[in-house]
Amino acid sequence: MKIAELITWVENWANPAWQESWDNCGWQIEPGVLSQPARVLVCLTPTLAVMTEAIALNANLIFAHHPLIFSPLKSLKSGDAIAEVVNLAYRHQIGVYTAHTNFDQVEDGTADVLAQLLDLQQVTPVVPTQSGLGYGRVGDLHPGLSLEDLLKIIQFHLNPPDLIYFTANNYPKSITRVAVLGGSGASYISAVVKTGAQAYLTSDCKFHQFQESRDRGLILIDAGHYATERPACDRLVAKFKSLQLEWVQLSQQDEDFRCFYKSGSP
Known part of the structure:
Protein backbone atom coordinates (compact mmCIF):
# COMPACT_ATOMS: atom_id res chain seq x y z
CA MET A 1 0.00 0.00 0.00
CA LYS A 2 1.34 3.43 -0.93
CA ILE A 3 1.45 6.25 1.60
CA ALA A 4 -1.27 8.18 -0.26
CA GLU A 5 -3.56 5.12 -0.08
CA LEU A 6 -2.86 4.66 3.62
CA ILE A 7 -3.69 8.29 4.39
CA THR A 8 -6.92 8.02 2.40
CA TRP A 9 -7.87 4.97 4.50
CA VAL A 10 -7.02 6.81 7.72
CA GLU A 11 -9.02 9.90 6.79
CA ASN A 12 -12.07 7.81 5.91
CA TRP A 13 -11.87 6.36 9.44
CA ALA A 14 -10.75 9.45 11.41
CA ASN A 15 -11.70 12.45 9.32
CA PRO A 16 -9.42 15.48 9.96
CA ALA A 17 -12.52 17.67 9.57
CA TRP A 18 -13.61 16.38 13.01
CA GLN A 19 -10.65 18.00 14.77
CA GLU A 20 -11.09 20.84 17.24
CA SER A 21 -10.57 24.40 16.01
CA TRP A 22 -7.33 24.76 18.01
CA ASP A 23 -5.89 21.48 16.73
CA ASN A 24 -3.58 20.72 13.79
CA CYS A 25 -4.30 17.25 12.42
CA GLY A 26 -3.11 15.90 9.09
CA TRP A 27 0.17 16.42 7.29
CA GLN A 28 2.84 18.14 9.36
CA ILE A 29 5.60 17.45 6.81
CA GLU A 30 5.06 15.91 3.37
CA PRO A 31 8.43 15.82 1.55
CA GLY A 32 7.14 14.14 -1.60
CA VAL A 33 6.60 10.60 -0.34
CA LEU A 34 2.97 9.96 -1.31
CA SER A 35 3.76 7.49 -4.09
CA GLN A 36 6.15 5.40 -1.97
CA PRO A 37 5.17 2.05 -0.39
CA ALA A 38 4.33 2.83 3.24
CA ARG A 39 7.01 2.05 5.84
CA VAL A 40 5.45 3.45 9.00
CA LEU A 41 6.78 4.22 12.46
CA VAL A 42 3.88 4.89 14.85
CA CYS A 43 4.41 7.10 17.89
CA LEU A 44 2.62 9.26 20.41
CA THR A 45 4.81 12.34 19.89
CA PRO A 46 7.04 13.06 16.85
CA THR A 47 10.20 14.06 18.69
CA LEU A 48 13.74 14.41 17.38
CA ALA A 49 14.52 11.03 18.98
CA VAL A 50 11.68 9.41 17.02
CA MET A 51 12.90 11.01 13.79
CA THR A 52 16.40 9.63 14.43
CA GLU A 53 14.84 6.20 15.04
CA ALA A 54 12.84 6.45 11.79
CA ILE A 55 16.02 7.19 9.85
CA ALA A 56 17.79 4.17 11.37
CA LEU A 57 14.83 1.91 10.52
CA ASN A 58 14.46 3.23 6.95
CA ALA A 59 10.88 4.36 7.62
CA ASN A 60 9.32 6.89 5.26
CA LEU A 61 6.34 7.93 7.41
CA ILE A 62 6.05 8.85 11.08
CA PHE A 63 2.41 8.51 12.08
CA ALA A 64 1.89 10.39 15.34
CA HIS A 65 -0.96 11.19 17.71
CA HIS A 66 0.37 14.56 18.88
CA PRO A 67 0.98 17.24 16.25
CA LEU A 68 4.54 18.38 15.58
CA ILE A 69 3.27 21.91 14.90
CA PHE A 70 0.52 23.47 17.05
CA SER A 71 1.09 27.19 16.61
CA PRO A 72 2.13 29.02 13.42
CA LEU A 73 5.92 28.98 13.15
CA LYS A 74 7.65 32.36 12.97
CA SER A 75 11.07 30.97 12.13
CA LEU A 76 13.09 27.78 11.68
CA LYS A 77 16.60 28.02 13.10
CA SER A 78 19.41 25.52 13.42
CA GLY A 79 19.36 23.98 16.87
CA ASP A 80 15.58 24.29 17.33
CA ALA A 81 13.96 20.88 17.79
CA ILE A 82 11.19 21.41 15.21
CA ALA A 83 13.65 22.85 12.72
CA GLU A 84 15.91 19.83 13.13
CA VAL A 85 12.98 17.44 12.62
CA VAL A 86 11.95 19.31 9.45
CA ASN A 87 15.53 19.32 8.17
CA LEU A 88 15.94 15.58 8.72
CA ALA A 89 12.50 14.84 7.25
CA TYR A 90 13.40 16.48 3.96
CA ARG A 91 16.95 15.14 3.88
CA HIS A 92 15.78 11.56 4.45
CA GLN A 93 12.37 11.76 2.75
CA ILE A 94 10.28 10.95 5.85
CA GLY A 95 6.75 12.32 6.14
CA VAL A 96 5.11 13.25 9.45
CA TYR A 97 1.34 12.86 9.74
CA THR A 98 -0.84 13.45 12.81
CA ALA A 99 -4.24 12.19 13.92
CA HIS A 100 -5.11 13.91 17.19
CA THR A 101 -8.59 15.03 18.33
CA ASN A 102 -10.13 13.26 15.33
CA PHE A 103 -8.44 10.02 16.51
CA ASP A 104 -9.69 10.59 20.08
CA GLN A 105 -13.31 10.29 18.94
CA TYR A 226 1.65 9.01 28.11
CA ALA A 227 0.22 5.92 29.83
CA THR A 228 -3.40 6.70 28.90
CA GLU A 229 -2.65 7.31 25.19
CA ARG A 230 0.19 4.93 24.33
CA PRO A 231 -2.11 1.83 24.21
CA ALA A 232 -4.04 3.40 21.31
CA CYS A 233 -0.77 3.74 19.39
CA ASP A 234 -0.18 0.03 19.88
CA ARG A 235 -3.69 -0.68 18.56
CA LEU A 236 -2.98 1.56 15.58
CA VAL A 237 0.03 -0.60 14.69
CA ALA A 238 -2.24 -3.67 14.71
CA LYS A 239 -4.75 -1.92 12.43
CA PHE A 240 -2.00 -0.92 10.00
CA LYS A 241 -0.62 -4.47 9.97
CA SER A 242 -4.05 -5.71 8.90
CA LEU A 243 -3.69 -3.50 5.80
CA GLN A 244 -0.64 -5.50 4.71
CA LEU A 245 1.75 -2.55 4.74
CA GLU A 246 5.30 -3.17 3.62
CA TRP A 247 6.51 -2.41 7.17
CA VAL A 248 5.05 -0.92 10.36
CA GLN A 249 6.39 -0.72 13.90
CA LEU A 250 5.67 1.01 17.20
CA SER A 251 8.39 3.49 18.16
CA GLN A 252 10.72 2.44 20.96
CA GLN A 253 12.11 5.97 21.38
CA ASP A 254 8.70 7.51 22.04
CA GLU A 255 8.79 7.38 25.82
CA ASP A 256 7.60 9.07 28.97
CA PHE A 257 10.80 11.02 29.59
CA ARG A 258 9.79 12.30 33.04
CA CYS A 259 11.47 10.96 36.16
CA PHE A 260 9.57 10.31 39.39
CA TYR A 261 11.52 10.63 42.60
CA LYS A 262 10.96 7.94 45.20
CA SER A 263 12.31 8.10 48.72
CA GLY A 264 15.63 6.27 48.89
CA SER A 265 16.48 6.92 45.24
CA PRO A 266 19.88 8.50 44.49
Missing part, protein backbone atom coordinates in the same frame (compact mmCIF):
# COMPACT_ATOMS: atom_id res chain seq x y z
CA VAL A 106 -13.31 7.15 16.81
CA GLU A 107 -13.66 3.41 17.33
CA ASP A 108 -10.28 2.05 18.46
CA GLY A 109 -9.17 5.59 19.29
CA THR A 110 -7.61 6.68 22.58
CA ALA A 111 -10.73 6.45 24.76
CA ASP A 112 -12.14 3.35 23.08
CA VAL A 113 -8.96 1.36 23.68
CA LEU A 114 -8.95 2.31 27.39
CA ALA A 115 -12.56 1.14 27.70
CA GLN A 116 -11.62 -2.17 26.07
CA LEU A 117 -8.62 -2.67 28.37
CA LEU A 118 -10.88 -2.23 31.41
CA ASP A 119 -13.47 -4.52 29.80
CA LEU A 120 -16.25 -1.95 30.11
CA GLN A 121 -19.65 -3.05 28.82
CA GLN A 122 -22.52 -1.10 27.22
CA VAL A 123 -20.02 1.61 26.28
CA THR A 124 -21.09 5.05 25.02
CA PRO A 125 -19.21 8.35 24.51
CA VAL A 126 -19.03 10.75 27.45
CA VAL A 127 -19.51 13.67 25.04
CA PRO A 128 -21.05 12.51 21.73
CA THR A 129 -19.91 14.35 18.61
CA GLN A 130 -21.48 12.27 15.86
CA SER A 131 -23.31 8.98 15.49
CA GLY A 132 -21.71 6.51 17.91
CA LEU A 133 -18.54 8.57 18.27
CA GLY A 134 -17.29 11.23 20.64
CA TYR A 135 -14.87 12.14 23.41
CA GLY A 136 -14.31 9.73 26.29
CA ARG A 137 -16.14 6.50 26.99
CA VAL A 138 -18.35 5.42 29.88
CA GLY A 139 -19.48 1.87 30.55
CA ASP A 140 -20.33 -0.74 33.13
CA LEU A 141 -18.19 -3.28 34.97
CA HIS A 142 -19.60 -6.81 35.30
CA PRO A 143 -18.98 -7.73 38.06
CA GLY A 144 -18.18 -4.59 39.99
CA LEU A 145 -14.73 -4.04 41.44
CA SER A 146 -13.35 -2.58 44.64
CA LEU A 147 -11.30 0.59 44.19
CA GLU A 148 -8.14 -1.34 45.04
CA ASP A 149 -8.85 -3.97 42.38
CA LEU A 150 -9.69 -1.30 39.79
CA LEU A 151 -6.39 0.46 40.50
CA LYS A 152 -4.53 -2.85 40.18
CA ILE A 153 -6.09 -3.47 36.75
CA ILE A 154 -5.17 0.03 35.60
CA GLN A 155 -1.61 -0.42 36.86
CA PHE A 156 -1.34 -3.79 35.10
CA HIS A 157 -2.58 -2.59 31.70
CA LEU A 158 -1.08 0.92 31.59
CA ASN A 159 2.01 0.53 33.80
CA PRO A 160 2.16 4.24 34.69
CA PRO A 161 5.24 5.41 36.61
CA ASP A 162 2.93 7.23 38.99
CA LEU A 163 -0.77 6.58 39.64
CA ILE A 164 -2.63 9.37 41.46
CA TYR A 165 -6.17 9.06 42.75
CA PHE A 166 -8.54 10.80 45.09
CA THR A 167 -11.55 8.99 46.50
CA ALA A 168 -14.95 10.58 46.64
CA ASN A 169 -16.70 11.07 49.96
CA ASN A 170 -18.48 7.84 50.89
CA TYR A 171 -17.27 6.18 47.70
CA PRO A 172 -18.96 2.84 46.82
CA LYS A 173 -17.33 -0.40 47.91
CA SER A 174 -18.21 -1.90 44.53
CA ILE A 175 -17.52 0.25 41.47
CA THR A 176 -19.81 -0.69 38.59
CA ARG A 177 -19.66 2.31 36.25
CA VAL A 178 -16.41 3.86 34.97
CA ALA A 179 -15.52 6.66 32.54
CA VAL A 180 -12.23 6.93 30.66
CA LEU A 181 -10.56 9.57 28.49
CA GLY A 182 -6.98 9.38 27.27
CA GLY A 183 -4.77 12.43 27.66
CA SER A 184 -5.87 15.67 29.32
CA GLY A 185 -9.41 15.00 30.44
CA ALA A 186 -9.97 17.15 33.53
CA SER A 187 -12.20 19.58 31.61
CA TYR A 188 -14.70 16.75 31.13
CA ILE A 189 -15.37 16.16 34.86
CA SER A 190 -18.82 17.78 34.73
CA ALA A 191 -19.80 15.71 31.68
CA VAL A 192 -18.55 12.54 33.39
CA VAL A 193 -20.60 13.25 36.52
CA LYS A 194 -23.73 13.48 34.36
CA THR A 195 -23.11 9.94 33.02
CA GLY A 196 -23.46 8.43 36.49
CA ALA A 197 -19.87 7.16 36.49
CA GLN A 198 -18.44 6.40 39.91
CA ALA A 199 -14.80 6.56 38.78
CA TYR A 200 -13.00 8.45 36.03
CA LEU A 201 -9.64 7.45 34.51
CA THR A 202 -7.78 10.23 32.69
CA SER A 203 -4.64 12.38 33.12
CA ASP A 204 -3.11 15.84 33.69
CA CYS A 205 -5.43 16.68 36.60
CA LYS A 206 -4.65 19.56 38.96
CA PHE A 207 -5.13 19.67 42.72
CA HIS A 208 -8.36 21.63 42.56
CA GLN A 209 -9.79 19.24 39.97
CA PHE A 210 -9.21 16.36 42.36
CA GLN A 211 -10.95 18.41 45.02
CA GLU A 212 -13.86 19.15 42.68
CA SER A 213 -14.27 15.47 41.83
CA ARG A 214 -14.23 14.50 45.51
CA ASP A 215 -16.91 17.06 46.30
CA ARG A 216 -19.04 15.82 43.40
CA GLY A 217 -18.82 12.18 44.44
CA LEU A 218 -16.49 11.05 41.64
CA ILE A 219 -13.34 8.97 42.13
CA LEU A 220 -10.70 10.65 39.97
CA ILE A 221 -7.74 8.55 38.75
CA ASP A 222 -4.78 10.17 36.96
CA ALA A 223 -2.52 7.63 35.24
CA GLY A 224 -0.51 10.17 33.23
CA HIS A 225 -0.76 11.48 29.69
Whole structure:
Protein backbone atom coordinates (compact mmCIF):
# COMPACT_ATOMS: atom_id res chain seq x y z
CA MET A 1 0.00 0.00 0.00
CA LYS A 2 1.34 3.43 -0.93
CA ILE A 3 1.45 6.25 1.60
CA ALA A 4 -1.27 8.18 -0.26
CA GLU A 5 -3.56 5.12 -0.08
CA LEU A 6 -2.86 4.66 3.62
CA ILE A 7 -3.69 8.29 4.39
CA THR A 8 -6.92 8.02 2.40
CA TRP A 9 -7.87 4.97 4.50
CA VAL A 10 -7.02 6.81 7.72
CA GLU A 11 -9.02 9.90 6.79
CA ASN A 12 -12.07 7.81 5.91
CA TRP A 13 -11.87 6.36 9.44
CA ALA A 14 -10.75 9.45 11.41
CA ASN A 15 -11.70 12.45 9.32
CA PRO A 16 -9.42 15.48 9.96
CA ALA A 17 -12.52 17.67 9.57
CA TRP A 18 -13.61 16.38 13.01
CA GLN A 19 -10.65 18.00 14.77
CA GLU A 20 -11.09 20.84 17.24
CA SER A 21 -10.57 24.40 16.01
CA TRP A 22 -7.33 24.76 18.01
CA ASP A 23 -5.89 21.48 16.73
CA ASN A 24 -3.58 20.72 13.79
CA CYS A 25 -4.30 17.25 12.42
CA GLY A 26 -3.11 15.90 9.09
CA TRP A 27 0.17 16.42 7.29
CA GLN A 28 2.84 18.14 9.36
CA ILE A 29 5.60 17.45 6.81
CA GLU A 30 5.06 15.91 3.37
CA PRO A 31 8.43 15.82 1.55
CA GLY A 32 7.14 14.14 -1.60
CA VAL A 33 6.60 10.60 -0.34
CA LEU A 34 2.97 9.96 -1.31
CA SER A 35 3.76 7.49 -4.09
CA GLN A 36 6.15 5.40 -1.97
CA PRO A 37 5.17 2.05 -0.39
CA ALA A 38 4.33 2.83 3.24
CA ARG A 39 7.01 2.05 5.84
CA VAL A 40 5.45 3.45 9.00
CA LEU A 41 6.78 4.22 12.46
CA VAL A 42 3.88 4.89 14.85
CA CYS A 43 4.41 7.10 17.89
CA LEU A 44 2.62 9.26 20.41
CA THR A 45 4.81 12.34 19.89
CA PRO A 46 7.04 13.06 16.85
CA THR A 47 10.20 14.06 18.69
CA LEU A 48 13.74 14.41 17.38
CA ALA A 49 14.52 11.03 18.98
CA VAL A 50 11.68 9.41 17.02
CA MET A 51 12.90 11.01 13.79
CA THR A 52 16.40 9.63 14.43
CA GLU A 53 14.84 6.20 15.04
CA ALA A 54 12.84 6.45 11.79
CA ILE A 55 16.02 7.19 9.85
CA ALA A 56 17.79 4.17 11.37
CA LEU A 57 14.83 1.91 10.52
CA ASN A 58 14.46 3.23 6.95
CA ALA A 59 10.88 4.36 7.62
CA ASN A 60 9.32 6.89 5.26
CA LEU A 61 6.34 7.93 7.41
CA ILE A 62 6.05 8.85 11.08
CA PHE A 63 2.41 8.51 12.08
CA ALA A 64 1.89 10.39 15.34
CA HIS A 65 -0.96 11.19 17.71
CA HIS A 66 0.37 14.56 18.88
CA PRO A 67 0.98 17.24 16.25
CA LEU A 68 4.54 18.38 15.58
CA ILE A 69 3.27 21.91 14.90
CA PHE A 70 0.52 23.47 17.05
CA SER A 71 1.09 27.19 16.61
CA PRO A 72 2.13 29.02 13.42
CA LEU A 73 5.92 28.98 13.15
CA LYS A 74 7.65 32.36 12.97
CA SER A 75 11.07 30.97 12.13
CA LEU A 76 13.09 27.78 11.68
CA LYS A 77 16.60 28.02 13.10
CA SER A 78 19.41 25.52 13.42
CA GLY A 79 19.36 23.98 16.87
CA ASP A 80 15.58 24.29 17.33
CA ALA A 81 13.96 20.88 17.79
CA ILE A 82 11.19 21.41 15.21
CA ALA A 83 13.65 22.85 12.72
CA GLU A 84 15.91 19.83 13.13
CA VAL A 85 12.98 17.44 12.62
CA VAL A 86 11.95 19.31 9.45
CA ASN A 87 15.53 19.32 8.17
CA LEU A 88 15.94 15.58 8.72
CA ALA A 89 12.50 14.84 7.25
CA TYR A 90 13.40 16.48 3.96
CA ARG A 91 16.95 15.14 3.88
CA HIS A 92 15.78 11.56 4.45
CA GLN A 93 12.37 11.76 2.75
CA ILE A 94 10.28 10.95 5.85
CA GLY A 95 6.75 12.32 6.14
CA VAL A 96 5.11 13.25 9.45
CA TYR A 97 1.34 12.86 9.74
CA THR A 98 -0.84 13.45 12.81
CA ALA A 99 -4.24 12.19 13.92
CA HIS A 100 -5.11 13.91 17.19
CA THR A 101 -8.59 15.03 18.33
CA ASN A 102 -10.13 13.26 15.33
CA PHE A 103 -8.44 10.02 16.51
CA ASP A 104 -9.69 10.59 20.08
CA GLN A 105 -13.31 10.29 18.94
CA VAL A 106 -13.31 7.15 16.81
CA GLU A 107 -13.66 3.41 17.33
CA ASP A 108 -10.28 2.05 18.46
CA GLY A 109 -9.17 5.59 19.29
CA THR A 110 -7.61 6.68 22.58
CA ALA A 111 -10.73 6.45 24.76
CA ASP A 112 -12.14 3.35 23.08
CA VAL A 113 -8.96 1.36 23.68
CA LEU A 114 -8.95 2.31 27.39
CA ALA A 115 -12.56 1.14 27.70
CA GLN A 116 -11.62 -2.17 26.07
CA LEU A 117 -8.62 -2.67 28.37
CA LEU A 118 -10.88 -2.23 31.41
CA ASP A 119 -13.47 -4.52 29.80
CA LEU A 120 -16.25 -1.95 30.11
CA GLN A 121 -19.65 -3.05 28.82
CA GLN A 122 -22.52 -1.10 27.22
CA VAL A 123 -20.02 1.61 26.28
CA THR A 124 -21.09 5.05 25.02
CA PRO A 125 -19.21 8.35 24.51
CA VAL A 126 -19.03 10.75 27.45
CA VAL A 127 -19.51 13.67 25.04
CA PRO A 128 -21.05 12.51 21.73
CA THR A 129 -19.91 14.35 18.61
CA GLN A 130 -21.48 12.27 15.86
CA SER A 131 -23.31 8.98 15.49
CA GLY A 132 -21.71 6.51 17.91
CA LEU A 133 -18.54 8.57 18.27
CA GLY A 134 -17.29 11.23 20.64
CA TYR A 135 -14.87 12.14 23.41
CA GLY A 136 -14.31 9.73 26.29
CA ARG A 137 -16.14 6.50 26.99
CA VAL A 138 -18.35 5.42 29.88
CA GLY A 139 -19.48 1.87 30.55
CA ASP A 140 -20.33 -0.74 33.13
CA LEU A 141 -18.19 -3.28 34.97
CA HIS A 142 -19.60 -6.81 35.30
CA PRO A 143 -18.98 -7.73 38.06
CA GLY A 144 -18.18 -4.59 39.99
CA LEU A 145 -14.73 -4.04 41.44
CA SER A 146 -13.35 -2.58 44.64
CA LEU A 147 -11.30 0.59 44.19
CA GLU A 148 -8.14 -1.34 45.04
CA ASP A 149 -8.85 -3.97 42.38
CA LEU A 150 -9.69 -1.30 39.79
CA LEU A 151 -6.39 0.46 40.50
CA LYS A 152 -4.53 -2.85 40.18
CA ILE A 153 -6.09 -3.47 36.75
CA ILE A 154 -5.17 0.03 35.60
CA GLN A 155 -1.61 -0.42 36.86
CA PHE A 156 -1.34 -3.79 35.10
CA HIS A 157 -2.58 -2.59 31.70
CA LEU A 158 -1.08 0.92 31.59
CA ASN A 159 2.01 0.53 33.80
CA PRO A 160 2.16 4.24 34.69
CA PRO A 161 5.24 5.41 36.61
CA ASP A 162 2.93 7.23 38.99
CA LEU A 163 -0.77 6.58 39.64
CA ILE A 164 -2.63 9.37 41.46
CA TYR A 165 -6.17 9.06 42.75
CA PHE A 166 -8.54 10.80 45.09
CA THR A 167 -11.55 8.99 46.50
CA ALA A 168 -14.95 10.58 46.64
CA ASN A 169 -16.70 11.07 49.96
CA ASN A 170 -18.48 7.84 50.89
CA TYR A 171 -17.27 6.18 47.70
CA PRO A 172 -18.96 2.84 46.82
CA LYS A 173 -17.33 -0.40 47.91
CA SER A 174 -18.21 -1.90 44.53
CA ILE A 175 -17.52 0.25 41.47
CA THR A 176 -19.81 -0.69 38.59
CA ARG A 177 -19.66 2.31 36.25
CA VAL A 178 -16.41 3.86 34.97
CA ALA A 179 -15.52 6.66 32.54
CA VAL A 180 -12.23 6.93 30.66
CA LEU A 181 -10.56 9.57 28.49
CA GLY A 182 -6.98 9.38 27.27
CA GLY A 183 -4.77 12.43 27.66
CA SER A 184 -5.87 15.67 29.32
CA GLY A 185 -9.41 15.00 30.44
CA ALA A 186 -9.97 17.15 33.53
CA SER A 187 -12.20 19.58 31.61
CA TYR A 188 -14.70 16.75 31.13
CA ILE A 189 -15.37 16.16 34.86
CA SER A 190 -18.82 17.78 34.73
CA ALA A 191 -19.80 15.71 31.68
CA VAL A 192 -18.55 12.54 33.39
CA VAL A 193 -20.60 13.25 36.52
CA LYS A 194 -23.73 13.48 34.36
CA THR A 195 -23.11 9.94 33.02
CA GLY A 196 -23.46 8.43 36.49
CA ALA A 197 -19.87 7.16 36.49
CA GLN A 198 -18.44 6.40 39.91
CA ALA A 199 -14.80 6.56 38.78
CA TYR A 200 -13.00 8.45 36.03
CA LEU A 201 -9.64 7.45 34.51
CA THR A 202 -7.78 10.23 32.69
CA SER A 203 -4.64 12.38 33.12
CA ASP A 204 -3.11 15.84 33.69
CA CYS A 205 -5.43 16.68 36.60
CA LYS A 206 -4.65 19.56 38.96
CA PHE A 207 -5.13 19.67 42.72
CA HIS A 208 -8.36 21.63 42.56
CA GLN A 209 -9.79 19.24 39.97
CA PHE A 210 -9.21 16.36 42.36
CA GLN A 211 -10.95 18.41 45.02
CA GLU A 212 -13.86 19.15 42.68
CA SER A 213 -14.27 15.47 41.83
CA ARG A 214 -14.23 14.50 45.51
CA ASP A 215 -16.91 17.06 46.30
CA ARG A 216 -19.04 15.82 43.40
CA GLY A 217 -18.82 12.18 44.44
CA LEU A 218 -16.49 11.05 41.64
CA ILE A 219 -13.34 8.97 42.13
CA LEU A 220 -10.70 10.65 39.97
CA ILE A 221 -7.74 8.55 38.75
CA ASP A 222 -4.78 10.17 36.96
CA ALA A 223 -2.52 7.63 35.24
CA GLY A 224 -0.51 10.17 33.23
CA HIS A 225 -0.76 11.48 29.69
CA TYR A 226 1.65 9.01 28.11
CA ALA A 227 0.22 5.92 29.83
CA THR A 228 -3.40 6.70 28.90
CA GLU A 229 -2.65 7.31 25.19
CA ARG A 230 0.19 4.93 24.33
CA PRO A 231 -2.11 1.83 24.21
CA ALA A 232 -4.04 3.40 21.31
CA CYS A 233 -0.77 3.74 19.39
CA ASP A 234 -0.18 0.03 19.88
CA ARG A 235 -3.69 -0.68 18.56
CA LEU A 236 -2.98 1.56 15.58
CA VAL A 237 0.03 -0.60 14.69
CA ALA A 238 -2.24 -3.67 14.71
CA LYS A 239 -4.75 -1.92 12.43
CA PHE A 240 -2.00 -0.92 10.00
CA LYS A 241 -0.62 -4.47 9.97
CA SER A 242 -4.05 -5.71 8.90
CA LEU A 243 -3.69 -3.50 5.80
CA GLN A 244 -0.64 -5.50 4.71
CA LEU A 245 1.75 -2.55 4.74
CA GLU A 246 5.30 -3.17 3.62
CA TRP A 247 6.51 -2.41 7.17
CA VAL A 248 5.05 -0.92 10.36
CA GLN A 249 6.39 -0.72 13.90
CA LEU A 250 5.67 1.01 17.20
CA SER A 251 8.39 3.49 18.16
CA GLN A 252 10.72 2.44 20.96
CA GLN A 253 12.11 5.97 21.38
CA ASP A 254 8.70 7.51 22.04
CA GLU A 255 8.79 7.38 25.82
CA ASP A 256 7.60 9.07 28.97
CA PHE A 257 10.80 11.02 29.59
CA ARG A 258 9.79 12.30 33.04
CA CYS A 259 11.47 10.96 36.16
CA PHE A 260 9.57 10.31 39.39
CA TYR A 261 11.52 10.63 42.60
CA LYS A 262 10.96 7.94 45.20
CA SER A 263 12.31 8.10 48.72
CA GLY A 264 15.63 6.27 48.89
CA SER A 265 16.48 6.92 45.24
CA PRO A 266 19.88 8.50 44.49
